[in-house]
Amino acid sequence: MLNDQKIEKFRQIVENKFQIYNSLFMSLPYDKMTNIGMLLPFLYEESKDGYQEGKSPEEIVEEFFQKHTELETEEQKTELLFKIIQYIERQVVLFDSIEDAAFQQLHSESDSGTVLNLYERATQEHHLTAIRKKMDDFAIKIVFTAHPTQFYPNSVQRIIHDLRDAIINDSVTQIDMLLQQLGKTPFVNKERPTPLDEAMSIIYYLRYVYYQSIGELYKKIKNTFGNSNFTPNPDIIQLGFWPGGDRDGNPFVTADITMKVAEELRISILKDYYGHLKNVRRRLSFRGVSDVLRDVSKHIYDAIFQTDVKISAEEIITEINRAEKILVEEHNGLFREILDDFRDRVKIFGTHFATLDIRQDSRIHQKVMDDIYFKISGEDADSKTPDEKIQYLLKSDAILDPNDFEDEITKETLKSIFNIRIIQKNNGERGMHRYIISNSDEVKDVMNVFVMMKLCGYKEEEMNIDIVPLFETMEGLDKSEEVMRKLYSDSVYQKHLLKRNNKQYIMLGFSDGTKDGGYLKANWQIYTSKENLTKVSEENDIKVVFFDGRGGPPARGGGKTHDFYASQGNTIANNQIELTIQGQTITSVFGNKDQAKFNFEQLLTAGLENDVFKSDKKDLSEKDRNLISELAEISYKKYSDLKANPMFVPYLQEMSTLEYYGRTNIGSRPSKRGAGSELKFEDLRAIPFVGSWAQLRQNVPGFFGFGSALKALKDAGRFDEVKKLYKGSDFFRTLALNSMMSMNKTYFPLTYYMRNNKKFGEFWNVLFAEFELSKEMMLELAGYNILMQEEPINRKSIRIREKIVLPLLSIQQYALIKLQKNEGDRDTYEKLVMRSLFGNINASRNSA
Structure with missing residues (x-):
């Protein structure tokens, strides 16, 4: 009954308002966009019906041109598609603003x-x-x-804030003016x-x-x-x-x-x-x-x-x-x-506002250390092991000058270490007190930073910095307990920890873990790694603080944050909750005062409840653990086989938007780590990796392998065990529900046309079969008729958003097909792909 009331309220204050204010778009004096509002519903209907009939995006878009326009040239057609993209982008902003404005009432x-x-x-x-x-x-x-x-862009962000306020006040005149501004703002x-x-x-x-x-x-x-x-x-x-x-x-x-x-x-x-x-x-x-x-x-x-x-x-x-x-x-x-x-x-x-962290990759640090070793010892760095170099440099009295080095990365790394002292002086120690090391999987990765700080003139008593290993790959997570055990017993590092009040920050990276091991395995590996790291820290009287690299969608470790933290039992240290947020999670979960306050509260209470209110559903029995481990291993095998498929990287390269992420001007960072032209799986950034699957509406990293794992136990006559686990474990239930969220935003009909592709048809069918199996098994596990059955508001919001962007997805796939066929003006179609990326990304806010 309560859910029915909430749905009705959502319909009134979100859905109805969107219909009303969306009609204002039709009368706005957009440059060359007069008829778009009338044409767009036709493209939506062609897409909706066409995909169900198994038509390709190319057929759908061409039929749209033929039936509903009189356009003849390729230039006229692509110009119309660009206008439609612009129009949909602004519809997404309007819906965001209406949903944000309704937050307090919901x-x-x-x-x-x-x-x-x-x-x-x-x-x-x-x-x-x-x-x-x-x-x-x-x-x-x-x-x-x-x-x-x-x-x-900042200019659009400001309009969104003002638009939300105007909607809260039901100021139609102000909304109309702001929509006009939106229409003319790039x-x-x-x-x-x-x-x-x-x-x-x-x-x-x-x-x-x-x-x-x-x-x-x-x-x-x-x-x-x-x-x-x-x-x-x-x-x-x-x-x-x-x-x-x-x-x-x-x-x-x-x-x-x-x-x-x-x-x-x-x-x-x-x-x-x-x-x-x-x-x-x-x-x-x-x-x-x-x-x-x-x-x-x-x-x-x-x-x-x-x-x-x-x-x-x-x-x-x-x-x-x-x-x-x-x-x-x-x-x-x-x-x-x-x-x-x-x-x-x-x-x-304080005078810092937010604590600025430094982060760098362990492999870069090793190159810098080799450069330093050669400079101080005169010996070739390859002649010694990393540990031998550390021991040698710990005994050195040298104080380095960044300008004495030719290599730019060495210079920059040392300069940034020298700057810590200045930042702490100006902003207070809270302004910068952590140095995070990506791809940590050995003791040397932490000790290299300690040595560099010493060689930059920091005496032990002045080293007011926490050195934070980031364990993110399956290998790194596997080794994490051993690495920390060795560090805790190292006399030099012990002294440093004593100076830091015996507190150790450890970061765990969900998104690279999911990319590496698949959804179920990565989440379970992080859970057990936290347990092992808690145990080894407690044995050494160290207060451990876990810092989670959780992204927006479940495939990047995101999903329902309160449920995730509230489900962690007493075997995991709960001294602090720390997590990363970015992109749509900033705007959709913490984007305005009401939302931010509510979601900060949710996080805070999740951590406090965990320690104070005991629940059997938070703690896993030995039988539960064995069952999750078994499911995780089956899932991992299925995902590993997919990764090993020779079509895996080529499919993403040729059939998705992966190649275009780095060219969209939405971020300063390159979309892959390696400098070479050849695309290697390990160099892929987690965001373009997960994002490309999302653009295809396949969301593979959020579910792949889960269905196979559930089916294996069902075939063995053990599905009742899994159902009991789902009902009795908050952790496992949260994992399953977050995976459902990924599947609910999956729409394979968009890419049905790929099933007949000579090169990739077989690979596409593997993805589709696992999705169908995962959906079927998940519904049976939860006893649901539809995905996200108990989250009607979120489900409704996702449905409206997916309806808004369906024409955008058609345009993107249409452009990709043209590029694959090498038809028409390549530059124009590449721009269409990139422009449609924005609206698709911006509409995907229900992910955290």
């Missing part, structure tokens, strides 16, 4: 996973003291990355964004969304759980930042860029403080208090605009405390809560 303060819900539950079950105790030593951290899964970057552009794009959200949403959420936590004996730690909600610091595979991220981004973060938070102080001063206009606040305001202003003036969070807080003392002693503490709120923001955001 969610309640007492929903499951909210702070209020947690308080009520804790009170009823007499766990308030336990929750407060956990809050003392717990935090959530969202780390923003620049990974290009969605990037509207959606495509003429040039590839720089890492600084990417950073500024996300800093916009920090300034105009997260400063308010996190500040308000902390106040809510404080008012709900705080009392005379307890004040929640302001560090309970944190932000992390990768644009400008993540140099893994991105030659455009230089040491200078990192410095510029750190400075932008510092200035941006000071600007927010300056604006906030204006409001504080409007109320606290009392003698003595106003003088102190005026001086603080001036100091912040000077620190924004004068390079030689700096201000620390501690200095601001000291002055606020002084103002508060006068307020209490001389003015009855009037408006004290306003001052209190401002001080809390300073405690939360």
